Amino acid sequence: IAGDDVEMLFMPFIELQNKVMFDTQKNLKDLPFESELSFQSSSKKKAKIESWNFQSDTFRKIRLTYIDAGIPAQVFNSVWYPDPKYDLPLLGVDFLSFGKKKILCVLDFQPLKQEKYYLEKYCEILDPVKSKYPSLAGQMTARFYDENQFFSKQLAFGRFDNPQPVMEELFPAFEEYLNTYVKMFKDAPVTEDPKEIAANLELQKEYDIYSAERDPAVGLFSTYFGGDWAVKFTHDFLFELSETPD
Numbered sequence: 646i647a648g649d650d651v652e653m654l655f656m657p658f659i660e661l662q663n664k665v666m667f668d669t670q671k672n673l674k675d676l677p678f679e680s681e682l683s684f685q686s687s688s689k690k691k692a693k694i695e696s697w698n699f700q701s702d703t704f705r706k707i708r709l710t711y712i713d714a715g716i717p718a719q720v721f722n723s724v725w726y727p728d729p730k731y732d733l734p735l736l737g738v739d740f741l742s743f744g745k746k747k748i749l750c751v752l753d754f755q756p757l758k759q760e761k762y763y764l765e766k767y768c769e770i771l772d773p774v775k776s777k778y779p780s781l782a783g784q785m786t787a788r789f790y791d792e793n794q795f796f797s798k799q800l801a802f803g804r805f806d807n808p809q810p811v812m813e814e815l816f817p818a819f820e821e822y823l824n825t826y827v828k829m830f831k832d833a834p835v836t837e838d839p840k841e842i843a844a845n846l847e848l849q850k851e852y853d854i855y856s857a858e859r860d861p862a863v864g865l866f867s868t869y870f871g872g873d874w875a876v877k878f879t880h881d882f883l884f885e886l887s888e889t890p891d
């Protein structure tokens with residue numbers, strides 16, 4: 646597939662995210678986890694999936710996943726989970742390309758609460774950024790997720806029938822969302838109250854449960870890497886505060 650323009654389409658996004666992460670995060674640790682989950686390949690389908698798991702003073706977990714299945718599937722998925730001393734939103738990234746004509750990109754400050762004060766405080770900061778990118782003003786369907794749970798009105802959502810907007814529009818938007826996100830933590834309120842910390846962690850757990858139940862990726866993982874692996878990856882890595890079903 647050399648020379649094709651969707652080959653490793655989202656790799657510049659990983660590189661940028663890693664640069665921002667290494668430049669801004671104190672006490673960053675690249676945490677090891679089960680090798681079975683950090684890398685898998687499927688020889689039959691020529692697919693590879695690799696994941697990374699970081700932690701810093703500010704983030705309990707920053708996970709990244711890249712799927713390279715050639716032209717049929719390129720995926721970059723990432724979630725930044727704040728340390729529960731913060732009640733700030735998660736950063737959610739889901740960029741998918743299925744061939745050159747079916748590209749879906751979703752990016753959001755995923756709110757832990759839907760109260761007005763919370764959304765004004767932590768999500769509306771994105772309004773001036775989002776308004777610059779009309780190609781990312783799309784709306785999700787109700788097929789998988791409820792847009793009123795763990796999503797904001799500032800969600801960047803693009804469906805493209807060619808790869809061109811990925812570097813031309815999504816990339817600068819991603820850079821702005823990312824920089825805005827890490828900057829927000831600089832003077833964000835921090836709690837030392839164990840009850841509030843536990844409550845924040847509980848909301849992140851609800852996010853994991855909600856996401857594990859609805860994630861349309863399980864089918865994709867099963868196709869390439871098998872059903873058992875798909876369930877384990879979903880509950881033990883992606884959304885590890887959710888419980889594996891019996």
Ligand code: BLA
Nearest residue numbers: 710720722737738739751752753785786788789860861862
């Ligand atoms: C949709 N995400 C999807 C779909 C797939 C994935 C296959 C369905 C695409 C379609 O058929 O239209 C894939 N999800 C993944 C993968 C992983 C995953 C590969 O978790 C893990 C490696 N999804 C997220 C995050 C966000 C998100 C963090 O994981 C937040 C930005 C959003 N994905 C999201 C939304 C949709 C979606 C909103 C639904 C699109 C729609 O309804 O139109």
